[in-house]
Amino acid sequence: METKQLKSKANDRITPYSDQELEFFRQIILSKLNEASQELEALKGALREEIDNTSTKVTYSSHMADVGTDTRERDKIYILYNRTRKFINYLNRALERIENKTYGICKVTGKKISKGRLEAVPHTQLSIEAKRRQR
Incomplete structure (x- = not known):
């Protein structure tokens, strides 16, 4: 296996x-990004739908348990939405590291x-070594 070492433009890493x-x-990464x-997009749609439904439900139902359930569902969708957005950012940064030729180097151990x-x-x-140290 050839391990061609390429110098990085960004910070002289290889x-x-x-x-x-x-x-x-x-x-x-592109597959995971897709x-x-x-x-x-599905979560965005679900969040919009949940918000639209909540405004309709509040008009017809004033039971606190129903409102609490609706709020909890909306919060779960919002948490998943933010987690997915964060994951997409991580994937995009990994693509940048590939482009900069710094991919595959541990930022803790080097x-x-x-x-x-x-x-x-x-x-x-x-x-793995660095991840274990974090615990």
Whole structure:
């Protein structure tokens, strides 16, 4: 396996992965980005629908338990929406690291992040070693 090391434009870091491997990771990230974007749109629609329904329900129902349930559902959707948006941001930053040739380097240890870890969590910036230290 060829591990062509390429100098980074951004901060003189070197990626341990070849252009072919970086393209492999890019495809994984793009696939996840597509899925997350679709999920975000669905959540956006659900949130709009929940807000519209709440204004209608408040008019017809004034029972506190109903209002509480509606609020809880809206909050759950909002939390999922924010979590998905955050995930999309992580994926976009991973694409930037691929572009800058800094992808696959642990930001704590400075060592190569294993290919298996990047396949499982392609947006990670931490090696297993660094992640374990966080606990």
